[in-house]
Amino acid sequence: MVETEPCGKVVHYSSVKAEPVSPDMATATRIRWLIGPSDEPPLFYMRMFEVDPGGHINAHFHPWEHEIYVLEGSGRVRIGGRIHEVRAGYVVFIPPNVEHEYWAGDEGLRFLCMIPKEPTAEKRDEPIRC
Numbered sequence: 001m002v003e004t005e006p007c008g009k010v011v012h013y014s015s016v017k018a019e020p021v022s023p024d025m026a027t028a029t030r031i032r033w034l035i036g037p038s039d040e041p042p043l044f045y046m047r048m049f050e051v052d053p054g055g056h057i058n059a060h061f062h063p064w065e066h067e068i069y070v071l072e073g074s075g076r077v078r079i080g081g082r083i084h085e086v087r088a089g090y091v092v093f094i095p096p097n098v099e100h101e102y103w104a105g106d107e108g109l110r111f112l113c114m115i116p117k118e119p120t121a122e123k124r125d126e127p128i129r130c
């Protein structure tokens with residue numbers, strides 16, 4: 001990992017370590033913290049998710065949004081009560097506290113996912129229905 005630099009950071013994504021996402025959260029999924037805590041950005045983190053064919057990210061919700069761009073492959077995303085088919089080029093916005101989950105298609109699914117560093121909504125026991 002690159003040390004925090006006052007003049008920023010420029011790297012190829014492949015130089016950022018792909019870490020397995022814990023099995024209680026996902027199957028066959030890795031995450032790269034392209035811009036993460038060690039970079040000490042003021043507001044946002046940028047992560048890249050790589051979900052192998054047949055992989056799944058379990059249903060969950062949290063008091064911050066996801067801003068997603070699908071780079072490669074295809075799959076399905078559930079946001080609240082709706083399931084959306086996505087593929088490379090699709091943009092996905094998941095509002096805070098809405099339950100979501102992901103399934104990779106036959107080619108796998110690779111996407112960028114931006115999150116704020118701090119929660120932006122009240123923490124809830126139950127997700128917002130939509």
Ligand code: MN
Nearest residue numbers: 060062066100
């Ligand atoms: Mn999430």
